[in-house]
Amino acid sequence: MHRDYIKEHRPILFNDLILSGHLWVYLVDWNEQAQERLDTIMEQMKAAEGVTEELKRTHQMEWVQRCNNIHNRAEEIILHEMIYS
Template sequence: MKNKKSINNMNYVLVGDYYIPDLKLPHEERPIGKYGWMHREYLKEYNPMMFNDLVLDGQLWTYLADLNEQAQGRLSLIVEQMKVTEGVTEKLKAADQMAWLGAMNSIHNRAEEIVLKEIVYR
């Protein structure tokens, strides 16, 4: 008696008297991080069909990990560009730490808003 069967490119395994789909999820080690979780919630709320497709294909975790890495990279790039443009340097940090901290917080917050709009909530 045959224990495996393939129908329409889908593998099935005989369990008792029934064939059930032989589903295997991909093994993903990367964390999905802050931006991945935010995008996950966004998909569930505003694009449930895409969310369901990613879940059923077993690609949700990989997709979110990729998105998180992309968002973090973009955030770092924007922060560095804003620091150069606004003259926020190590020299300022040594001279006036509070001014440097305020400028960095402002830069980070503005950069994160850009990342959220461009990547996370799209």
Template sequence: MSRLKEYIYDEKNGLHYTLNGDYYIPDLKLLEEHRSIGKYGRMHQEYLREAHPDRLNTLILTGELWTYLADLNEQAQERLDTIMEQMKDAEGVTEELKRTRQMEWVQRCNNIHNRAKEIVLHEMIYL
């Protein structure tokens, strides 16, 4: 009986395999992603887990989940910042207001933040 090679390469699919018992197992390595998925990424991941488990599994199996969530988190944060700036401009929440009436400025900024966050959640996180 011939001894099987410990490692093989399949030119058809471009994968390397390692012998494990009687079977060759593909040597798969996921790309490393060093960005955080953040708050919005975690919220969307939970949404996918509950509402779209097939989509979540596809992202996991293709190794795209972490990058997808990190990208989404960055886009959601940028969108939140943009909406907040637009609302501040439209509603006259200025540095002058901050300097002269701090409590009113804080209240109005909190109100703007909460409304902007709801928009981002509706538009990007819970699709």
């Protein structure tokens, strides 16, 4: 997604990365940073909202629903903070 974004909105950066042969290294690094940020945000949201292992043990479906909700919100944050910037 970030590749498409820089290709469309930052063509000079995109061309520089392609010509230097660093596009894939750049994108892999960007992906790793995004994944680490996603994991951090999710853990913080789980702690803030009380999504614990105890909830997982006692109310599995609620735990799954809340985790999915947190994951979706965290992905939106990552998209706005990192991918489309």
